[in-house]
Amino acid sequence: MAVINLKNRQIECKLVFYGPGRSGKTTNLEYIHKAFKKQVAGKMISIDTEGDRTLFFDFLPLGLGKIKGCDVRVQLYTVPGQVKYKATRQLVLKGVDGIVFVADSLAVRREKNMVSLKDLHENLLKMGLSIRKIPLVLQYNKRDLEKQGLPVMSLKKMDHELNRQLKVPSFTASALSGEGVGNTLNQALKLTLQSLQNEFKWAQ
């Protein structure tokens, strides 16, 4: 639920990085934190347990400056991917405006990607939102591992399994080196701001 103040011409929206455990959601945020210093508008907060698994969420506030005459601020969140934290994911999703689904390209995580997408669908439904309507982009992460000779799924296969019905923009990425992270974020923001424009006509 974005906060839109037309009088002061300010928008604040919320983007959530979703996906199965260990797919690289936190790594995405860490890269953004590092590489988009100018836009970073506050401290990154990470809460993790042993082994770097996210426990409640990561948080990173961004300030995008003026877009079409509006001061745009974005809050980035990640959810904890582990299956057992479903309730926490629901909490973090509350008020979401756009979603980046980070899928793991490792072949061993094939099923976990699908389960997590289904979990997203269910959690959105509970809040009265539809996965088909909410601004959403897919990211196929850890592509660098293919070059290292590790078993990675082909893009065709991933697109077929995760995006056949959704037909949303998808991006390849290696969040660890940052490749593709900016593209993913840009597209997600674009879709989100567009959808807020349709709803609230905030742009001049």
Added chain:
Amino acid sequence: MDLGNKIKKYYKEAELYNSHGLLNEALEKYKSIDGLVKSTRNIRNREGILKQIALKIELTSKKLQKLDGVKATPEVAEDAQSLMKEMYTFDDPEAKGSSALGGAIALAKFGQYDKAIEELNRLLEYDKLRLEAAKNILWCWVQQNYTDYAVSLYQKWRKNKLFPPEEVDSIQAYFTELIDSAGGDHEIDELESQRTVEPDSEIDDDEILDISAVRFVLPRGPKEGEKIELEISFQSGKYIRMIIPRKEKDLIDSINPGDLLKEIVFYSPVAIFSGEGYVSSKNEIDAGPKKADYSLEIKIIKIVS
């Protein structure tokens, strides 16, 4: 692929999964390697490989176990807690003060019970927020398996007529359902007896060491939040008693029967350990050399470590 290369490939995979925290996947791969090597005789350094893989399997299993044991809702740092609250401050902007309530409820849902209870307690003072705050306080205690304590709290509220008549039914209905779903046989309507229900103790009297002193944080009053240390003057099993000198007025006002002390450090001549206790009584001594001092009794409910 020849066997040597296959093993190398598997090993590389397993190590990567391990480094990504994909422990189940890593474990499975190590086990495949183990299987491969075991089913083959003529392989170089067979014993060495088996030994190394066995070690990897053991370490990875240990890591997995450790992660499973991680507490689901640990306390987090203050900046994270304020963020949890902020995430919910847009709740229902119409209702006055509801953002504070929304924030406190968010803390509770994230399992930050102590902080949530602290904030909800403050909200009890506002007529409009009291009912919801009270419900959530009870919820927090029940979530932590302190249903007995929740019951005694509820009874205290009713006794003190905290709620106007039109709210009494609502909280009663809520609380009845809450403790029903928590299981166990708790009676919330024994109001006549007017006793505060003490939490059951998990410990047998003969399990308890002799305790010489305790340290804990004062739960309320003028010295709320301060740590104090008191010497034990008398102990009978899980009940310990200490004397508070009459001149320590602030201290005396900072602890009362019914208070639950969630972190007590117990000093015994042989060991230091920690646990939880319930203040079972506080009385002014009316005779003898310690006349007008206070005697405080704590029942030890739980030993944590």
